[in-house]
Amino acid sequence: MTEHGSATPRVAGRAADVPLDLDACAAEPIRIPGSVQPHGVLLAVTEPALEVRHVSRTVEPLVGRAAEDVVGSDLGAVLGPEAAEAVRHHVRTFGDLRARNPLSLDVAGVDGPVTMDAILHRVAVGAGTLLVVELEPAYGPRPFSFPNTYQAVRGAVEQLNGARTLEELYDVAAREVRALTGFDRVMVYRFDPEYNGEVVAEARRDDLNAFLGLHYPASDIPPQARQLYETNWVRLIADVDYAPSPVVPPFDPASGEPLDMTHAVLRSVSPVHIEYLGNMGVRASMSISLLRDGKLWGLVACHHYSSAYMVPYGARAAAEFLGSTLSLRLVARAEERELETELAAQGVIDRVLHAARDSDRALADALAAGPGVLAVVPAHGAVVRADGIVATAGTVPADLTPLLDWVARRTEPVTACASLAEDDPMLAARLPGVAGVLAVQLPDDQCVVWLRHEVVQDVYWGGDPHNAKIAREEDGKVRLSPRLSFDRWREVVRGRSEAWADAHVRAVEDLRTRLLEVMLLRNRWQMAAAQALQQSLLPRALPQPAGWSLHARYEPSAGGRVGGDWYDALELPDGRIAVVVGDVAGHGVSAAAAMGQLRNALRAYVLRGEEVEDALADLDALARRTMPDDMATLVVAVVDPATGEACVGSAGHPQPLLVDGTGRASLADVAVDRPVGVGSGAPRATRVRVPEGGALVLYSDGLVDSRSTSLAAGIERLVTAFGAGEDGGPVDIDEVVEACRDDDSTDDITLLVLAREPDPAYAPAVVAGAA
Structure with missing residues (x-):
């Protein structure tokens, strides 16, 4: 375990006081790498003529022709007439090509027919489109079909459906994906709202050290990579030590644009990511995206250490099926848990509003009196300002003026802050003991505020998160590299409260809406009526x-x-x-x-x-x-x-x-x-x-x-x-x-x-x- 280190990456050989700007890593053009992984062949052809416009150099050992000679040729002259006709028939028959992958082809190779899986999709180029044909050697049971895929994951789906908690779902997913794919380690990786990740479950070889519970910084997966994970459910790197195979020509002759490989299964990988995996000792990897409402919610990360590892397309399709099923179950269980929390809060809100409708009591006193608003959201203290009266519950600072002034300046009806020291250090200094604030604004500078104390946390990272990337100077140029160490790194987090759960934030939003109705019933309807009358005129x-x-x-x-x-x-x-x-x-x-x-x-x-x-x-x-x-x-x-x-x-x-x-x-x-x-x-x-x-x-x-x-x-x-x-x-x-x-x-x-x-x-x- 390593304690705190330097938080600013620097370049070896440069002056110690010259930090390096690493923002360029997030702009890396990973959608258009210009090369592919060498375990397959990529061709981009026109339709309907099927004339080759781009091809990877891996075509050369397959068909015995230079890539430059293949460009401009008919697909049948490259792969054989029967293979080309099968592609032509397939694209004419089916609209959604990605849903019909793979197509089994017998390619006319140098040493005779070679059975290959063809993965097809279309890509926009200039004002038109190209058909992308990716060929991989056929592995796994044949013929490939949906029933085969379902049978491969049937038992896993039954176990997922039987899981009662999120933690059980995580464990089942890690165990079943490893059984399905054979990787040395499979981790379920969950993101927080800032896209920092935590390993919440893993299945691994007995001789491997555990990663369970470790955190990884958001910079490990930059934004453009997250977008690709949201587009492609499964991503395979069969050999971390591969030599990229260039695509010929690199730019489309008509449009001048590079070939977009967003949906390409053979797409070459960022050199920084390859080095990252190498630094971890990984020889092959695969990831399965977990999505919620189309956004990346987590990953199932698969690592292999002993050798390169090619996963057959059928197994990957089964893994994708399992990932989509897991996503649905995870989302459903998370929403069930949130609903349980919201329903519990709604019961308290009903009691609070019933007390607030008592016109014989001051509104602030009615809301703060126990259990009151302090029971709606778990907190250490609550403050209510209404009709010129300030009432409190639980533990609150002696001087509330700075807090109430701060809430009055908020532009959002609901403000959730888990670290006042980060968001407003000057205010935090005037509110000793307060780390988190959840504030609801009401008309006329009225408000309800919940306060939480600091929660000191020990967070264990897989390496120093503040030095997630380093820089090397080679031949007078600076090159970005991922960190070298993934040792368990302890960080003591202070100045933060327990995070405000989304379910609790939604509950106070509902409280605000319903409280406004109560305030209208308490003779504040006149303002709204006057506004409506004036605006209508x-x-x-x-x-x-x-x-x-x-x-x-x-x-x-x-x-x-x-x-x-x-x-x-x-x-x-x-x-x-x-x-x-x-x-x-x-x-x-x-x-x-x-x-x-x-x-x-x-x-x-x-x-x-x-x-x-x-x-x-x-x-x-x-x-x-x-x-x-x-x-x-x-x-x-x-x-x-x-x-x-x-x-x-x-x-x-x-x-x-x-x-x-x-x-x-x-x-x-x-x-x-x-x-x-x-x-x-x-x-x-x-x-x-x-x-x-x-x-x-x-x-x-x-x-x-x-x-x-x-x-x-x-x-x-x-x-x-x-x-x-x-x-x-x-x-x-x-x-x-x-x-x-x-x-x-x-x-x-x-x-x-x-x-x-x-x-x-x-x-x-x-x-x-x-x-």
Whole structure:
């Protein structure tokens, strides 16, 4: 057993302070190696002519012709007419070639007919495809058939079906795969979420040392290799000491692309992987992929030490069958275990929510009181903040402010962290004793948080995981190599809690959803109702008259409270466009309801053809008589798209901006009457003209006024934001909102821009953004 060593790989012979960047290993083009393993022959042929476009040099001892001479020949001239006709008939008969492999062929060899297994698939090359024919000497019982394959694994499948636990499944799989294939060692290798692997079962020769329980770093199987494992269930390396046989020509003459060997069973192996196996003393290997939802979940890794080892295609097919069956059983058993955990948590959640529905108790106290949320997920402590009250259960830090502030900044509704020291060292320092956090966010900075203590672990690796690769300097060049030592290496892991199980994370996600329902029942439905009412009254689509563009944005206040802001835009019967931005005093359902009444009434007035000043006067009268407790400001403009002439009226609302054709913005000289509900009774309207390439900008005071910014300063900021288009580029409405937003504002933000398209000979559009 080796203790900790250096964590940074370096190059022998270089200065000790010069680390080597090993990221290039993950970019190795293993799909297109340009060579094959020499125990078979690869040919890529056209269809339907079956003309050879690529061939491996291993064809030469088989047929007695140089690879360069074979390229361009008819397949029948290479393998014999009967073999070529059998291939032609096979590909015409069956659609899914990979499901019908192998095809038995009698190839016309140098010394007479040679029976070979042909494994067929198609590969894309340029705009077309090639048929890839891989030939292996026929081994094993004949004829190859599905019944033979099933009989080979029938007993193993019965044992898998009888296994009751994941651990039993692992053991059965390792034992049966070794019996099926004859390898010296067979391991079941399971990945964690970061693709570090652990040997969870093995069957081996008695004289071999045990690998059971050892861990291996994710870098041992880089991402591009994992993708190939997800594509090909079985991968064989018959002889680790093989000399790769090049494919001739290396690049397709028509497309200039190398031959894609993703699905090739003879595909040559990464030199780094070959050296890795050699360093382990392995002479031959085979892997069987274990998949869950199409993603690599684990591997059955087979190693042979005594010699090279060729596994017949039939045995590999049986192993693939066994691997797919094992994958289904492993996934089913894992899901059963997760379901058991979730069902247990659901029972606790039901009891917690029942207590939370008690309106006579504070919500935080109801959730934290035993057993409460601490029984939903195994943890050492829990914290609940709701309705301004913080309640705790179990063991929690004395000062919870840093934790609650951290949770409030999370962007995800559920955050699971098993190592706070890694994710946020500063916070970890302020929360002694806390290593893991599982947090659920609720509206208005409310939350439920579970805490776990540190769990010190001894993890045993197959070699130092921090030096998974080394570098050698040969002939002045640096070459990557895998590590040399696979000795048992102990690592003490600190600062981490027990990982949060997926089943528990899903349980708290469900708790969050159902708790939101409870919170609505506890009189918090008003916020949702007000939001729904306000959103329903905003126009779903904005008119886009010819030669004009209309853009609008609405954002609720920073506290999430629904205010009385609204905007509207509609096309009038005479073709003019009416645009409105208004703001009812107050927040919540009452403000949203008042906004809806005013919005609908103003729509009715302008649609029946009233002039702007008359519509404002009638709206003020309506508010005085039917809404005595409500007051609103608004600005309305009716614009003739043909001329750009606009009639603008304001009731206590900030004056709109007028942007000229060169991108300069200024306040429009518009008369401002008193707000609706306290109006003068005789409001005035002002006529302005929107020039070509210009715009009329309406906005609410939430965009320009706050506790830290005066109205005048806010309007100047807005004018400056629209003036940003003077350099010839359009102003983006979202950038304007971002530039003018004030964190100190407690009001909604509304911005509406009606822009007139420019004369094509002059400036571009003044505003950009989705309508």
